[in-house]
Amino acid sequence: MAFSFAPTVSCGFSISAVETRSGAMSREYVFIVNPNGSNGNTGKEWKKLRPKLEAKFDKDYKIKEAFTSGPSHAMEIAKEAVRNGAHAVVAVGGDGTFNEVVNGFFDDGKPIEPENGGSSTKTALGLIPLGTGSDFARTFGWTKNANEVVNRLLKGQRQRIDVGYAKAEPENSGRYFVNVADVHLSAKAGSIAAHYKRFGNLCYVIGALQAFMGHRNLDMKIRVDDGEWKEAPQTTALFVGNGKYHGGGMKITPNAHPSTRDFEMVTFENFKWFDFLLKMHMLYNGTHTSLKEVCCERVHKVEIKEKLQPNSETTGKVVVQADGEYVGHLPATFTVIPAAVDLIV
Ligand SMILES: Nc1ncnc2c1ncn2[C@@H]1O[C@H](COP(=O)(O)OP(=O)(O)OP(=O)(O)O)[C@@H](O)[C@H]1O
Known part of the structure; x- marks a missing residue:
């Protein structure tokens, strides 16, 4: 017999462990759905997928769904689910929603511990990639195929993955990321x-x-792993990769993987719009790293600032994002947090 879904909630979300007839604690999976992701397709695809999950998850699983109402809501729901000791919290949507869910695993710079303190297993992070780009999923070769998604979640195999932390101005605002910051x-x-x-x-x-x-x-200045500040002249864009893909399938940091305990940093120097058009195919297949305008380096921590004239202040115009979400502007620091989260793979 399969469990039916708990009622949909969009705020004031509360989760508690549920006892099964056998007396064992049930495994609670919380699905956080952005109904408006991928121009509304996420909601439609989720409706088709949900009965397939219901049919396969047996009575030892309790499944809850929560729909987001707007930006940042997925993070709030995830925080509450992790605090309540959910077995897994699964983002249903694109990289933006996934990023918010990842940020819901942390509070005040620390991983959230379950409030009852009794759970021996960490809450696992899951993803059903139903967004536009869904670039994080590409590193693991995951698709939107319903059978593949259901089987992966059902197996529930976990892999400890690294998480990045991006800090930028103003006010040293920070954001965790799992894929690519840029x-x-x-x-x-x-x-x-x-x-x-x-x-x-x-x-x-x-x-x-x-x-x-x-x-x-x-012109920018870059410091890797607390070493010397070095100049990065005429920087067009800089990527800090925990995952490989960015921008809807561009293999931008092709040697990155969330299990390596470091980032791959890729810097583009003096790129022009026509270079982008002429060399775009190389971005998609990851061969751009052989170009003379592209530098690659493995890093654990990287600090970046504008190269300024003496006594002049930051322009505040060099934008920083993480997993496609706005973080702030330079100066910025990106740090790897090794093996921070259990991902369902
Ligand atoms: N109910 C909602 N209505 C509108 N926007 C939302 C809602 N819930 C979340 N969002 C915002 O929508 C943004 C984009 O959503 P999401 O990443 O799921 O889809 P996408 O942009 O189509 O996919 P991708 O980021 O992979 O290209 C998120 O950053 C999130 O802040």
């Missing part, structure tokens, strides 16, 4: 792309081309 052109492109999601993954190409309008490559 600076300057691509971060501008990401916010432009958000207005073109109806075009699917093409939105990221449109975003990049628009971002090149009025764009200036800038």
Whole structure:
């Protein structure tokens, strides 16, 4: 016999462990769904997927769903679920929703512990990749295929993965990330792309081309792993990869993986809009790392700031994002937190 879904809630979410007839504590899976992801397709796909999950999950599983009402809501729901000791919290949506759920595993710079303190297993993080880009899922080769999704969640195999922490101005605001954080052109492109999601993954190409309008490559300073500050002249964009893919399938940090305990940092120097168009195929297959304008380095921590004239202040114009979500502007620091979360793989 399969459990039916608990009633949908969108706020004031409360979760408690449930005892099964055998007396064992049930495993509570909390699905956090962004109904408006992928231009509304996430909600539609989730409706089709839900009965398949219900049919397969047996009585030892309790399944709850919660729909987000807007930005940041997924993070609040996830925090409450982790505090209540959920077995797994699964994001249903794109990289933005997934990022919010990841941020819900932490509070005040620390991983959240369950309130009852008694749970021996950590809450696992899960993903059903139903967004536009859904780039994080590509590193693991996951698709939107319903059978594949159900089997993966049912098996519940866990892998400890690294999480990144991005800190930027103003006010040293911070955000955790699991996929790719980036600076300057691509971060501008990401916010432009958000207005073109109806075009699917093409939105990221449109975003990049628009971002090149009025764009200036800038001299920056970079410090890796607390070493010497080095100059990065005429930087177009810089990527800090925990996962490989970004911008709807571009293999931007091709040697990154969330299990390596470090990041791959990829810097583009002096790239112009026509370079982007002519070499775009290389971004998709990950061969851009052989270009003379591209530098790659493995890092655990990287600090980035604008190279300024003596006594001048930051322009506040060099944008920083993490997993496609706005973080702030330079100066910024990106730090790897090794083996921070259990991911259902
Ligand atoms: N109910 C909601 N209505 C509108 N926006 C929402 C809602 N819930 C979450 N959001 C915001 O929508 C943003 C984008 O959602 P999501 O990442 O799920 O889809 P996507 O943008 O289509 O996919 P991708 O990021 O993979 O390209 C998230 O950053 C989140 O803040």
